[in-house]
Amino acid sequence: MRFVDEYRDERIARGLLDEIARTVTRPWTIMEVCGGQTHTLIRQGIDQLLPPEIELVHGPGCPVCVTPLALIDEAIEIARRPGSILCSFGDMLRVPGSEEDLFISRAAGADVRVVYSPLDAVEVARRNPDRTVVFFAVGFETTAPANATAVKQAHDLGIENFALLVAHVLVPPAMTAILVSPGNRVQGFLAPGHVCTVMGWTEYEPIARDFRVPIVVTGFEPLDLLEGIRMVVGQLEEGRAEVENQYVRSVRREGNLEAQAVVAEVFEVCDRAWRGIGVIPNSGLRLREPYREHDAELIFPHEGGLASESEECIAGMVLRGRAKPDQCVAYGELCTPEHPLGAPMVSSEGACAAYFLAGRARAGVPR
């Protein structure tokens, strides 16, 4: 497929790996923020092909992983109400809540529907005027224009039975939180190419400057990732700390202005809790007026008890880049994609699932 296959060429990958090996003179720690990038890096074994000086640590860029447990519990509560329909992207269904996940709720009779696009959820609402249809709006900046457009469309067409349960998060505040955390080891970032396709990279310029970290906006195919790593290593070795763009075929400095405009019209920035990390100031989005009448949290005030996490799970450490999935005692035995203890084992973007699906053994344990 065009713009896909050519970025998977093995011979070019070798050329990039050789170039990285020629450039590197000492150890560097680089974080890829996006979980989709983590999956490609681990599936292709790129982390194991790099020179030993370069360590990749995996970032928090997995929206279903960082959606707070209390919000998962709330989604389950909404799904179980008679008269409501919960629509969601498929990834959310197996994310463990305090007592069950949405998959179990659906098996027990709750109306939970997987949709491909938030506009599909608006269509469900249009066809079911006597039910309240709630879309679980999870995602980073990439997904915000789509979710904003769904609410705006429902609002404009007078579809009053459509609501969003909003769990939107933003990348730059999370990167800053990682950089200021005690014992941070991250010296350079691969920034997420599709978040930057929407937002551009101007927000990253003060981070690169103030923290003296190179940031390279990077795509998702193996050659994109290798070139992004080469560019970060090049900056580190030269003592530069700038924002550079590897993903030139999709990202422009100012981003997608039309998409940014609809997000600004429908959402406003708020503080948000990240599962496993805690509250990060100004790191999320919520609906603003006049769209708040479509806010599921206002329509269905949460009645749930105290949210409780698994005791063995180290998802919080994994999401902050402080531990690798294979260092967890539960990895691969107590915790698998079929029976996950924590959200990173569920998603197609979770780091634990990436390790498991690539057949990685628990550290020190043959598999």
Added chain:
Amino acid sequence: MCLGVPGKVIEVFEEHGLRMGTVDFGGIRRKACLEYAPEVGLDSYVVIHVGFAISVVDEEEAARQYALLAEMGNLEGIDLPQDPEGVRDEVRR
């Protein structure tokens, strides 16, 4: 979640007040919202995320970058693969 797949616009139309299109991903066709790719026309490539075009692929930049990459791989006479097989990988992901 931030998965974006490049596809070719083969039809443009309006639906419920939104600019929509049909996008071909190496043989698989899906409806997508084109509101945020206002400049896009037929035969352009767009990056699709959850049913929305988030960018128009800059084919010139892509060609320039690919030429540089190919040089690094010490390759001569690169042919861009047109094989639609890659779509299977995308659907699996």
